[in-house]
Ligand code: 0X9
């Protein structure tokens with residue numbers, strides 16, 4: 464039975480915490496502030512319609528019914544009344560990040576930030592949707608460009624983040640890019656020029672279910688995969704960055720074992736989340752020409768700039784010739800100069816099959832990079848660096864992100880072969 468997500472409140476609810484409603488509420492039950500503030504509660508023991516009517520008569524709204532359990536929205540006073548009627552009442556709470564890391568955005572906070580930016584910059588930014596994750600969370604898709612409501616004939620760029628649940632810094636990276644492109648428009652000439660001449664797509668959260676799960680229960684879970692049940696019983700999840708459809712599961716760069724951290728899933732694109740981004744990318748083909756020319760897939764950690772292929776250690780292979788390899792390496796080294804990361808072919812880290820960049824390049828001709836962000840070592844925070852590094856470590860990729868967008872009209876310019884490759888058609892693979 465799939466869990467129901469009837470409201471935004473339910474979306475944000477990741478665990479149920481008993482808060483001692485009665486004693487808390489009776490501390491100052493007549494204070495207007497106390498009476499007005501609504502929260503989500505779970506009510507247990509409400510079996511019959513008569514039970515539900517009694518609960519409803521307190522003024523609480525019944526948001527969903529699952530057997531004898533109700534999800535309600537209620538003030539503290541209403542919750543107290545429900546409890547006095549003899550039902551078990553527990554307050555649902557979004558844990559979000561631990562207080563020390565509150566500078567990070569959980570799913571709800573990320574959505575709010577994106578809504579705010581879209582409202583503030585309606586001429587150049589749209590908040591769209593890729594569709595829903597396995598558990599039904601909306602996967603936001605941001606478009607930034609001049610004449611944003613129109614599909615113009617401009618090179619398109621894709622930035623995506625958070626395929627891996629615990630890599631929360633990458634969501635901050637995507638939010639940074641949204642801020643950079645919107646707030647910088649009309650101020651920073653480099654940004655203005657790009658917003659005017661490119662169509663920029665940002666997918667800030669490829670794995671909202673895994674991300675929220677990683678924050679649930681008031682502690683980090685070190686969770687990597689999505690939250691799809693696989694095999695028989697239990698949520699084991701699929702490694703989204705092994706679930707892409709080029710050389711899927713080909714080369715021992717992923718695992719067939721469902722409990723493995725790099726479980727590739729039963730088949731390519733078995734995960735709803737990779738399907739969503741795949742379908743969006745495929746939708747960007749106009750008359751057979753892929754409009755997205757270049758991309759960065761953000762991960763943590765190791766401070767690396769990586770390019771295809773991941774499935775083989777060969778520098779050239781089917782669909783990747785010498786000039787293309789040279790272009791990837793030259794661009795990668797340029798990015799690395801600006802952010803201080805180490806540039807290398809992704810397989811020099813370790814073989815990965817079914818990764819996003821192999822598919823984006825081989826299948827769609829997108830100049831696709833993976834960035835592994837801060838830090839370099841577990842000692843510096845590993846997947847959970849303190850929120851104090853967010854500003855520095857996201858701004859660190861400003862120049863590389865802009866440079867990628869600038870090369871989207873002809874990546875071969877990086878090796879001075881634009882006349883050979885880009886004279887007739889713009890930015891071929
Ligand atoms: O293993 C991964 O998916 C990435 N490393 S992480 O620690 N963030 O999990 C690296 C992927 C690099 N390889 C390719 N993109 N092919």
Ligand code: CA
Nearest residue numbers: 608609610615
């Ligand atoms: Ca435009």
Ligand code: CA
Nearest residue numbers: 614615616617
């Ligand atoms: Ca376009």
Ligand code: ZN
Nearest residue numbers: 627630762763
């Ligand atoms: Zn990752």
